[in-house]
Amino acid sequence: MLNLQLITKELGINQADFARQLKVSTATVSLIFKHNRWPVKTGMEFRLKRAATDILLQRGVDPDRVKTAFEECAGQRANAAQLTEANASTPSPQTTLSNRLKDEDMLLRKHTITQDARDYFALPRDPFTNEMRGVADVFLNDNIRKVRAAVRNVAEHGGMLAVIAESGAGKSTVRKDLAKWIQGQQKSIVVIEPGIEGLDNQDRKSRPLKASDLVEIIITTVTPGAAIRQSYQARLNQMRDALRASASAGNKHVMVIEEAHRLATQTLKHLKNFYEMDDGAFTPLLAIILIGQTELDWKLDEKSFEVREVVQRCEKRFIEPLDNDVEAYLRHKFARVDGDFDKVFAADAAEAIVARLRVSVETKIRGQRSLGPRSLCYPLAINNLVSGAMNLAHQGGEEHVTAKLVAQVGREE
Numbered sequence: 001m002l003n004l005q006l007i008t009k010e011l012g013i014n015q016a017d018f019a020r021q022l023k024v025s026t027a028t029v030s031l032i033f034k035h036n037r038w039p040v041k042t043g044m045e046f047r048l049k050r051a052a053t054d055i056l057l058q059r060g061v062d063p064d065r066v067k068t069a070f071e072e073c074a075g076q077r078a079n080a081a082q083l084t085e086a087n088a089s090t091p092s093p094q095t096t097l098s099n100r101l102k103d104e105d106m107l108l109r110k111h112t113i114t115q116d117a118r119d120y121f122a123l124p125r126d127p128f129t130n131e132m133r134g135v136a137d138v139f140l141n142d143n144i145r146k147v148r149a150a151v152r153n154v155a156e157h158g159g160m161l162a163v164i165a166e167s168g169a170g171k172s173t174v175r176k177d178l179a180k181w182i183q184g185q186q187k188s189i190v191v192i193e194p195g196i197e198g199l200d201n202q203d204r205k206s207r208p209l210k211a212s213d214l215v216e217i218i219i220t221t222v223t224p225g226a227a228i229r230q231s232y233q234a235r236l237n238q239m240r241d242a243l244r245a246s247a248s249a250g251n252k253h254v255m256v257i258e259e260a261h262r263l264a265t266q267t268l269k270h271l272k273n274f275y276e277m278d279d280g281a282f283t284p285l286l287a288i289i290l291i292g293q294t295e296l297d298w299k300l301d302e303k304s305f306e307v308r309e310v311v312q313r314c315e316k317r318f319i320e321p322l323d324n325d326v327e328a329y330l331r332h333k334f335a336r337v338d339g340d341f342d343k344v345f346a347a348d349a350a351e352a353i354v355a356r357l358r359v360s361v362e363t364k365i366r367g368q369r370s371l372g373p374r375s376l377c378y379p380l381a382i383n384n385l386v387s388g389a390m391n392l393a394h395q396g397g398e399e400h401v402t403a404k405l406v407a408q409v410g411r412e413e
Helices: 002-008 014-022 024-034 044-058 074-086 093-108 115-120 142-157 171-184 213-223 232-248 265-276 292-300 326-336 350-355 377-397 405-409
Strands: 158-162 190-193 251-258 287-292 314-318 358-365 370-377
Touching: 014 024, 014 044, 024 314, 044 292, 074 158, 142 158, 142 171, 142 190, 142 251, 142 287, 142 314, 158 292, 171 190, 190 292, 213 232, 213 251, 213 265, 232 251, 265 287, 326 350, 326 377, 350 358, 350 370, 350 377, 350 405, 370 405, 377 405
Parallel strands: 158 287, 158 314, 190 251, 251 287
Antiparallel strands: 358 370
């Protein structure tokens, strides 16, 4: 039994009520409470844990206790420890998952090419550190071109767009690319960028970013130095008037929110009101681009009653892993620093990188095994893995980065 069941019971929340708040069946909650069995659908366990955490924190449960909610009760942990010792020779699915996650953490750990390794491979500079200096440095495949085109289209012509990707996939690059494009094309587009630092929905030391914060940020960006009016309704009118005046002067406006997966649901709901502002006729005043991790996709679930009006108006674009484009990506990166890809990598290296960055998570519920692959083949992970492999090649006096060296990164420590 999980501590979560005890905590909800103390709060007076029965299983049926908790299931409704999580938007799952009572049977699902029962399996979670009693047996720590979570839905096997990709991302569901993470989403449900985050939603449950939010519910407990909103009910005033001490954050330190919330951290223990997904652990088994003390007596059950002792029994589990005895059982594990008795069956140590047979690893459980949970053990497999734990090992996989440790491996994933290793892959995402920062590796930097040493100066000696750069000299060894005749690289003038590191292709993975401070390398994004202009639009030409952005690697493009079909997926990234479509995402970039969608971002530019919304900025120029209006709309609401969510760009969703895993950590390290290049979400910040999308924002920087937009800024460079606006500057280079001399577009009359005012970019409004609310900083989410200190306004985090998940950090207990912070407070959620509210619609009122967005109103003030829009006013101060469009009309710098303007005195903010006192009442919220007056500020709404001030924001609309400022946007209309700016639009009359020939400007367009786009609000770009990075780390949008950290926005509170209540704030997401208000985006509909911002999106529907117009010039008094048919021309919208504010385009909206949300950039966030996969949790943003869950928050913008079309089945969610709370945000359905936003979801109906919001297009989603996903940055996909580079499984089929690893060699093209690396050739691009090395060419940008006057490096020679073929002098660094063996023929089997690219395929080995894809294999190394694919994690298979295995779970077992009611005797049914489920195997779900997950690719980590995004720029940040590729950069770290290749940097580590190049350091190993230098240390071992190898002529090229080979599949064997790629497989060895992190495991030599």
